[in-house]
Amino acid sequence: MEFILGHLNYWLFIVLMMIGFYIVVARGNYIKKIVGLNVFQASVFMFYISIGKVDGGTAPIFPTDMNIDPNVVYSNPLPHVLILTAIVVGIATTSLGLALIVRIREEFGTIEEDEILEIESKLQAEENSAEGPAMGGRA
């Protein structure tokens, strides 16, 4: 019982992660894929932060006069620092992904994956029929 309660958090975060992963894999709309990636990312953050939690602990901030009571338990500050960095890097990659989506929409006129694949294979077929023989059929 203690084992289950002690690991329940981790499992719940993994369930959330997998919902985000499913959105990324199973949905064709690129904006939705990015949202799914954000869900996945936030769940990884929660998982990571939960490793630093101590029972009965408090946020790792000392009193301003720096009179530190040795009986107060503080949670582990290190995961917090790493995840702060990760959040900012995450928004940087998200914005880059969104800029790519804007460009894709400009070139293809759509942001649905299957439509883009269709256009791509059509272009490929045209190129093959135009230049196929000269390139040995592998243009």
Added chain:
Amino acid sequence: MELFIILTLFFMLVVTAIAILMMRHLFAVVMLSGVFSLLSALLFVTLDAVDVAFTEAAVGAGISTVLMLGTMALTSRNEKMPRDFSPIPLLVVIATGSVLIYGTLDMPIFGSPTSPALSHLATAYLTQSPHDIGVPNVVTAILASYRGYDTLGETVVVFTACVGVLILIGGLARRRRKDEEGTN
């Protein structure tokens, strides 16, 4: 009590994530992703990570929602009808999830004071930072001082992403004008 709060927040997070999966109005999806970020910020507060909570609330729920709304305005507002249901993504996700859960079985109990993550470095930071740096917030002390190079690297990443975004969509207005002249 704490477990109850965590479970409630988790339930709300799952409902939000499933709603994101099901909705086809992209506006609703983007707004729900903001809700998801705010809920995760609440969860960070219960996990004692207050700095992470307000960064997530500002960046995750604020900036990224604005960026996504901007992208949506430049692209499309609705998702097409989903493709026919295929079992492969579901199988991949279930397999990955079970492997990850198998991996957690070795992990220390949640909140255990003897967990390896709390030994060595974390204790050293907590005991030494008042003498070394003298900033009350240990997270700030580590972020700006002990791991200052990390933060510098983060700035480089943000700068690179900015340059990338500018290169990708910088000429958007110019190209549009050219297109219009071309069609007229």
